[in-house]
Amino acid sequence: xxxxxxxxxxxxxxxxxxxxxxxxxxxxxxxxxxxxxxxxxxxxxxxxxxxxxxxxxxxxxxxxxxxxxxxxxxxxxxxxxxxxxxxxxxxxxxxxxxxxxxxxxxxxxxxxxxxxxxxxxxxxxxxxxxxxxxxxxxxxxxxxxxxxxxxxxxxxxxxxxxxxxxxxxxxxxxxxxxxxxxxxxxxxxxxxxxxxxxxxxxxxxxxxxxxxxxxxxxxxxxxxxxxxxxxxxxxxxxxxxxxxxxxxxxxxxxxxxxxxxxxxxxxxxxxxxxxxxxxxxxxxxxxxxxxxxxxxxxxxxxxxxxxxxxxxxxxxxxxxxx
Numbered sequence: 001x002x003x004x005x006x007x008x009x010x011x012x013x014x015x016x017x018x019x020x021x022x023x024x025x026x027x028x029x030x031x032x033x034x035x036x037x038x039x040x041x042x043x044x045x046x047x048x049x050x051x052x053x054x055x056x057x058x059x060x061x062x063x064x065x066x067x068x069x070x071x072x073x074x075x076x077x078x079x080x081x082x083x084x085x086x087x088x089x090x091x092x093x094x095x096x097x098x099x100x101x102x103x104x105x106x107x108x109x110x111x112x113x114x115x116x117x118x119x120x121x122x123x124x125x126x127x128x129x130x131x132x133x134x135x136x137x138x139x140x141x142x143x144x145x146x147x148x149x150x151x152x153x154x155x156x157x158x159x160x161x162x163x164x165x166x167x168x169x170x171x172x173x174x175x176x177x178x179x180x181x182x183x184x185x186x187x188x189x190x191x192x193x194x195x196x197x198x199x200x201x202x203x204x205x206x207x208x209x210x211x212x213x214x215x216x217x218x219x220x221x222x223x224x225x226x227x228x229x230x231x232x233x234x235x236x237x238x239x240x241x242x243x244x245x246x247x248x249x250x251x252x253x254x255x256x257x258x259x260x261x262x263x264x265x266x267x268x269x270x271x272x273x274x275x276x277x278x279x280x281x282x283x284x285x286x287x288x289x290x291x292x293x294x295x296x297x298x299x300x301x302x303x304x305x306x307x308x309x310x311x312x313x314x315x316x317x318x319x320x321x322x
Contacts, residue, residue, distance in 0.1 A: 036318070044315035053311070057304045064121040071101075073119050075269065078110025085110045086287050105289045107278070113290055116274055117297050123270040125301065127183060128252040131190040136245055138195035143202025144229050147210060153203070160200055163193050172255065176264050186259075186266055190252055198244060205240055209233050239316035246309020250302035257298050271298045 044050055078084040084106055087095065092102035092112075104113040146156050163171075175189035209215070210233060218228050234241075259265040260272025261279070274294040281287035314320060 036321075039318075039321040040312075040315045043320050044312055047311065050308070050311050053304055053307050056300075057308055060121070060301055060304060061125075063118045064125050068115075068119050068122055071115060073112070073115045075109055075111045075116065078106070081110050086281070086284075086290070088286055088289055104293045107290050108281075113293050116269065117271070117294050120269050120271040120274045120294065121297060121301060123183065123266065123268050124253050124256055124272065124298070127186060127190075127256055127266075127270070128249045128305075130187055131194065131252045132245060132249045134187070134191040135195040135198055135248060136241070138191075139198025140202055140234070140241060142195065143199035144206055144234065146199055146203040147206025148225055148229060156199075156203075160196060163196060164200070168193070168197075169255070169258075172259065173264055176259065181265060181267050183266060183268055186256065190255060194248075198248070201244065202237070202241075205237055206233055209236060239313050239318075242316045243310060243313030246306055246313055249309065250306045253298065253302050253305075271301075 084095065085108055087102075087106040089103055089105045092106045093099075096102050096106075101112040101114055104117070107113050107116060142156075146152055171193055172189045175192060176185060179185040179188070206229075210228075215228055215232050218232060219225075253271070256265060256270060257272035257275060260270060260276045263276065265272040265276065267273075271294050275291065275298070278287075278290040278294065281290035282292070
């Protein structure tokens with residue numbers, strides 16, 4: 001095709017230029033920048049229900065940890081006032097004033113049920129987080145080694161088959177009975193064998209993944225077992241670990257509440273202890289708020305923690321990052 005350079009007003013050098021060719025540059029593959037955790041949170045927040053659940057979780061955490069720090073709670077402040085005991089929300093507000101402290105009424109000692117619940121929730125949630133941290137760390141580390149070492153596997157399977165056949169609640173109950181039922185006693189009781197079940201679960205997942213082609217290729221290239229476990233296997237199991245954590249945290253709150261309800265719980269005024277002490281109020285007309293309020297809060301906390309953990313576990317799966 002012939003061009004009239006004068007009409008275009010450009011020289012031939014301006015119209016045409018030699019393009020440099022680089023073999024190295026031509027081999028580069030252009031791809032969008034990818035951040036794993038940015039993708040996790042993008043998928044997580046794509047569901048509007050997760051935002052609502054997170055707001056609810058933030059409210060629960062705020063009332064459990066921040067509210068008691070600014071409000072002084074004395075269970076026995078109105079103990080000598082017989083007219084202040086076992087009051088419903090309406091009666092308590094009429095007697096003590098219309099404020100947040102009395103929206104759930106007054107308990108058996110004339111104390112604020114609302115304040116008692118959030119002081120108890122702080123203890124129960126703290127117990128669940130501490131036990132979950134201990135069990136998950138031990139479980140993941142031991143489970144990863146368990147899945148790779150055949151000698152360790154032989155020893156651990158014997159231990160697991162013995163302990164795994166003993167009911168978990170029975171073990172916890174025996175531990176609580178042997179020692180004073182305090183916060184750290186309960187932590188010991190829930191974590192002394194709790195990590196073993198997590199370790200067995202992680203061991204099973206490691207066995208499934210360890211012999212895949214890319215891991216065998218890494219091993220043939222001389223990559224150490226530790227590096228394969230840390231770089232190839234554990235990151236792949238992030239969603240599995242998060243999902244397991246979502247199950248563990250609410251379950252420890254449930255264990256604490258159940259043990260307290262049967263009279264074997266903490267000596268501290270946890271949610272379980274509140275439910276245990278208000279058991280008689282469940283069937284007494286006009287006293288129902290004393291029992292059902294801590295039950296409802298314990299249920300809300302466990303459900304919220306479980307849903308957040310499950311949805312975060314789903315979002316942690318790279319297959320959802322499409």
